[in-house]
Structures are given as C-alpha cells and as structure tokens.
C-alpha cells in the first residue's frame with residue numbers, strides 16, 4: 094500500500110510506502126503495487142501510544158470491554174494502549190495477568206498490560222509474565238481501592254528495578270487530604286459549585302508531596318519511574334528536575350479543564366487526581382506546550398452515566414478520554430498553542446521512546462505502519478453519543494476535535510472514519 098502526498102508533522106509532504114506490517118519507505122515519487130491512497134496533503138501522524146487506559150475487563154464489562162475500548166482508541170488515532178491493573182481480579186498475580194491477556198484478545202489495537210501491587214500481590218509469578226510496567230501503583234485509594242503504604246511501594250520499586258521493569262505511580266498522599274472538604278462533599282448535592290469539594294479534598298499539596306517522595310524512592314532504587322497523571326505544575330517541575338530515569342505524563346483533562354468547569358460537569362468531573370484551579374491548569378498546560386512535561390496519556394477511566402449520576406461521594410472517580418486525546422490536541426494546533434510536531438511527540442514519539450517501543454511512534458522506514466490521517470479543515474464538535482466507548486459521554490462535550498479519516502495498525506485498516514467501520518481484532522501484546 095502507498096499513501097501519497099501526506100503532510101508529515103514537520104510539514105514535509107511525502108509518500109509513505111507500506112510493506113506488510115511495516116513502513117518500507119518515506120520519500121518522494123515512490124511507486125508501489127497494490128492500493129494507492131492519495132492523502133491530498135492531509136496530515137499523517139504516527140498512531141498514538143496511550144500509556145494509561147482502564148479497559149475494565151475482567152470484572153466490569155458494563156463500563157468498558159477490550160472491544161469497545163480499543164474501538165474507541167482506533168477511532169481516536171490511538172494504535173497502542175497500556176491497560177492498568179485495577180480490574181477484578183486486580184492484575185497482581187501471574188494468573189490474573191493471564192486472565193487479562195485472554196480478555197485483551199479482543200483488542201483492535203496493540204497493547205501492554207501493567208501489573209499491580211497490593212499487600213497480597215505475588216511478585217514472583219507476576220514478574221514472570223511480560224508485564225509492560227508495574228503500575229499504576231496506587232499510593233492513595235482510587236477506583237479499585239488499591240492504595241498501599243510507603244514501605245510496600247519501596248519494596249515494589251526495588252523489585253521492579255531488579256527485574257528491569259518500569260514503575261508507574263499514582264502519587265497522592267492521603268494523609269494530606271482535607272477532611273473538612275470531604276465533609277462538605279458529603280453534605281453538598283454534587284451539582285454546580287458543590288462539585289468543587291472533591292478538588293478541595295484531594296488537595297494539590299497531597300500530590301506534590303507524594304511525587305517528591307516517590308521520585309526520591311525511585312532514584313534511590315535506580316528504577317525507571319513514571320509518574321502517572323501529574324495534575325500540578327509543581328509535580329511536573331519535580332520530575333523535570335529529577336534524573337532522566339524519572340518521567341511523567343499529563344492528561345488532556347488536566348490541560349484543558351479546571352475547577353471552573355465543575356459547575357457544568359458536576360459529579361461527571363470527579364476524578365483522581367482532581368481538576369485544579371484555573372491558574373494551576375494554565376501553568377500545567379504551559380509546561381506541556383513547552384516540552385517540560387514528558388508526554389500525554391489519557392487515564393481513560395470510563396464509568397456509566399447511571400454510576401456518575403449520584404452524590405459526589407458515591408460517584409466513582411474517572412473520565413473517558415482515549416478517543417478524544419489526539420482530536421482535542423489537533424484542534425489546539427488551530428486556535429491554541431500546540432504545533433503538529435508537538436502533538437506527535439507528546440502522543441506518539443515520546444511515549445514510545447519512554448517505554449522502549451522501538452517500532453512505534455514515528456513515521457519512518459522500518460517502523461510499524463501504525464498511522465492515522467487527519468483533515469485539519471474538518472474540526473467538529475465532540476459529542477459523547479458519537480464516541481465508541483461504552484460509557485457514552487465525555488467531559489469535553491461540544492469542544493472542537495479533529496478525528497481521523499482512517500487508522501492503520503501494522504498496515505491493517507482498523508478504523509474507517511468515513512464509513513464508520515472497524516476492522517477485526519488483531520491487536521498484539523507489545524511486550525509479548
């Protein structure tokens with residue numbers, strides 16, 4: 094297959110020839126036998142690598158399945174996902190890993206499977222499997238109640254370091270949460286201004302202190318440490334000033350939404366770590382734009398509408414995002430501060446490099462033909478009902494997004510955005 098006249102992220106117009114699963118050449122005036130697609134100078138990006146999704150199987154297929162989650166990924170130009178361990182059973186033993194791998198057989202895109210840490214985890218059998226990373230290791234409770242104490246975290250970081258496996262950490266220190274704000278969260282309706290109590294409760298200081306401590310532990314152990322969903326500029330700065338072995342990700346929602354949006358979002362805007370002040374959001378996003386934060390990952394955490402439509406304390410934490418990450422960021426190249434190159438680096442090149450995925454994240458000869466084509470003249474309002482996640486809603490309702498016309502995974506068209514159709518489930522384990 095040959096994709097002719099594609100504009101690459103750096104502005105060059107090139108032909109991209111695909112031979113089987115790989116990109117075989119990037120150049121001008123290339124010829125090929127077989128299918129020829131004229132990109133007509135539309136934007137061709139490497140498929141995004143989302144290092145943080147929750148696909149909910151096994152255990153909660155009513156929220157999401159590997160089939161629906163990976164369709165949502167493909168329809169958003171994401172061709173590799175990394176699934177987190179807070180499923181049921183939690184992915185904390187070799188047997189639980191195997192069970193998740195069976196579910197992942199339904200994946201349309203390539204994937205990694207993380208291993209979790211709880212007091213009853215079984216590091217021997219778990220680390221015997223090709224875990225993508227240990228994590229997200231929860232330093233405070235979130236969905237799945239997998240919060241652990243500092244000693245167990247330290248032990249897990251040492252084991253991971255010895256096994257040569259990276260650690261990703263959910264860093265919040267629950268001892269620094271604000272109990273008064275939690276009481277207010279319990280008294281309020283969860284709607285309008287009341288929804289802000291969750292942000293007051295899981296205060297920014299709790300994240301900053303936990304990131305500081307986690308980085309210390311990671312550096313002492315000589316581990317590869319990746320801090321999940323950093324939501325404060327202070328936390329990003331701690332990571333940026335640490336050795337190269339320490340990296341962080343930022344979510345689209347922490348870049349584009351703040352406490353000011355909670356009036357509209359209500360309990361649907363409850364997530365961990367929570368939305369921050371408009372001032373912190375702007376400073377965080379600025380670090381993403383300037384490249385001080387390493388990469389973007391979605392923390393795609395679907396819950397049903399019915400589950401979210403309750404009181405603030407009863408609503409589960411988390412928002413979906415795997416399908417809207419690249420579309421939102423591309424819209425930000427039109428009337429926001431990002432460039433196509435920065436979007437490529439944040440969503441594909443850097444996550445692939447960070448997690449040693451040698452054949453992912455770049456449009457170059459020899460790489461996997463994971464590609465998505467975008468027409469920047471066709472931004473459209475994001476509608477939760479048109480997305481492919483099982484949850485059927487989005488915190489970004491009505492915002493502009495540039496969705497892919499098609500998405501390829503290793504040379505196979507897994508999503509056709511014009512027809513609205515999907516390919517078959519051929520995703521493979523990137524560590525398998």
Ligand SMILES: NC(=O)N[C@@H](CC(=O)O)C(=O)O
Pocket residue numbers: 147179229235236263363364365366392394395410411412
């Ligand atoms: N981010 C969230 O608020 N929720 C995540 C768990 C997590 O990433 O902490 C979930 O699995 O629902």
Ligand SMILES: [Zn+2]
Pocket residue numbers: 229235263321322365366
């Ligand atoms: Zn988390």
Ligand SMILES: [Zn+2]
Pocket residue numbers: 145147177229392394
């Ligand atoms: Zn998460």
